[in-house]
Amino acid sequence: MHLGMSERVERYRERFAAFLADEVAPLEEDLARADVGTPFNPRLDEAGRMHPAVWEARREAQRRSAAAGLYAPHVGPDAFTRPEMQHVEEFVYRHAGLGLGLAALAWTEGPNAAIEHAGAEARERWVEPLERAEITAAFANTEPSAGTDVLAITTRARREGTDWILDGHKAWITNAHFCDVIQVTAVTEPGAGTRSLTMFLVDATAPGVTRGRDIPTMLDDGLTGELHFDGVRIPAEHVVGEPGDGFALAMTWINWRRLIRGGMCAGWGSWLLERAVDRARTRTSGGRPIAELQVIAHMLADIDADVYSARAASLQIQADLEALPGGPYAIPLDPAAPRLLSLIKVINDEGFFRVADRAMQIHGGTGLRRGSPEEKLFRVARNLRIPAGTDEIQRNAIARGLLR
Ligand SMILES: Cc1cc2nc3c(=O)[nH]c(=O)nc-3n(C[C@H](O)[C@H](O)[C@H](O)COP(=O)(O)OP(=O)(O)OC[C@H]3O[C@@H](n4cnc5c(N)ncnc54)[C@H](O)[C@@H]3O)c2cc1C
Known part of the structure; x- marks a missing residue:
């Protein structure tokens, strides 16, 4: 392999x-x-x-x-x-x-696997400038009353001639404050289940779009906010894919974020491990480096085991996904894919949370100092277990895959 x-x-x-x-x-x-x-x-x-x-x-x-x-x-x-x-x-x-x-390296404000389904006009207007980093994007799916339960969103788009008219309220949106283009999911065919949603590309400066307040989170990055859509007119060419593809496209975006966990957690995890080894060698207690205390040495070993096993599992899973028909972003997705995508997310998020916790413990009070890598990455690690699907939702998908 x-x-x-x-x-x-x-x-x-x-x-x-x-x-x-x-x-x-x-x-x-x-x-x-x-x-x-x-x-x-x-x-x-x-x-x-x-x-x-x-x-x-x-x-x-x-x-x-x-x-x-x-x-x-x-x-x-x-x-x-x-x-x-x-x-x-x-x-x-x-x-x-x-x-x-x-x-x-493009993060959520850059181009992504879902927006690649845009038609020729939208590609030229939004996707190519995103690829050149001339503009930035936001993905607006979550609402105040619907997060995990994607099919319960209430933002609606109705047809008017060949255009669409969008009304609704999105929350917890990364890059809500600064984005130029918004990938919005909205209900276009109520009751049609996984075909009930459509994804639109919306000009963030269009009449009827309002950027809401910042939602301060433990990340303290000032990037998470609300967006309001009040009678926003969208031309038909700014539908991504086809009407009814919105749920599958939202999952494509979300799955892209899940896959990124493999490299993110291995990279940050090995950084924390190197810093913890350094600290254990140089910090002394009772005249000896704390690295000589078995309790500290074992914490280093546990970090190593978590980083190494999450990295190895993720690489194997990414290769397994590539080998499926259409790969990790196929629409429709191969039935074997959701379990693999959720394995990557839960293995990394929970492993990295343990890594960040132990790294902080080895650093003692220094690890708690505001702004230190250990303190910041502990907050990041806790955050990771919720966006792009919670730990619980990953287990649902893994179990569904095993039992199908
Ligand atoms: C920093 C940050 C950035 C974000 N960025 C974006 C963004 O850019 N775009 C966007 O659209 N969204 C974004 N989100 C929203 C994020 O995707 C949601 O918070 C996440 O999907 C969870 O939804 P929720 O918060 O509504 O939790 P809820 O759905 O209310 O879940 C609450 C609890 O119930 C559990 N639960 C719910 N349903 C089930 C079920 N069926 N089975 C088992 N357990 C269940 C959950 O696991 C969780 O423990 C962001 C969130 C944060 C915190």
Whole structure:
């Protein structure tokens, strides 16, 4: 089984390392001088949103990355396979850590597998500029009264001539404050079950679109907010795929986020492990390094076991998904895929949560210091277990796959 460490991945990693040093480091220095925080610990503006200067530094890193051909290796005709992407993602998360460099690999504000189903006009207007990092996107599915239960959303779109008219309210949306284009799911055929939803591309500056308040979360990044749609007119060409494809497309987007966990948790997990080993060697208690205490050495071993097993399982699963007809983003999805997608998410999210907890414990009070990598990644790790499907929902899908 080929697990993705190809020559083009090695080249990508070398080029990304050089990009971090040559292009990102100067931007980080400018940001430090501006004293507005960092992408993961930004100062917030008066509305609770990420400070605009931090957002702009991220955007500049993205534009430079796109110009260097590094921003979106997961889409396009030469897209990397998922095992290849895991190696890319692990490298980026390990080496960018919590710095500006993480923005240089497209995250949820970039192009994604779902938006790739847009038609020719929408591709030119939205998708290609997203791939060039000229604009950013948000995915708006969750609502105040419906998260896990995607088919219970109430945002509606009705036809008027060839156009659609959109009304509703979305919440918990990453990049609600800054996005240029919104991938919105809405009910277009009530009662039609998994065919009841349609995905639309909506201009965030269109009449009737209002950006709501920031929803402060434990991530403290000032990026999560609400969006209101009040009679927003959408031309037929801005339907993604076909009317009725919305549920499948929403799952495509969500599954993309699940798959990313493999490289993210391996990258951040090995960073935390290296920092914990360092700390255990240098911090002393009773005149001896705490690494000599078996209780600490065992915590290091447990972190190693979690990182290694999650990385290995994820690579195998990504390869298994690629081998299914149509791969991980097929519509319709192969019946064997949902279990595999959920295995990746739950193995990584729960493993990384244990890793972040133990890393913090080894660091003692220093690990609790606001803004330290251990403190921040502990909060990130706790967060991961909810968005893109909770731990419980992953178990539902795994069990359904086993029992089908
Ligand atoms: C920081 C952050 C960023 C986010 N970004 C986005 C975004 O960009 N776009 C977007 O659309 N959404 C986004 N979300 C929303 C996120 O996807 C939802 O929070 C998530 O899907 C869970 O939904 P919920 O919060 O409504 O929880 P609920 O659905 O209310 O679940 C509550 C509890 O009930 C359990 N539960 C519910 N149903 C079942 C079931 N059938 N079986 C077993 N257990 C069940 C859940 O596991 C959970 O423990 C974001 C959320 C956060 C916190």
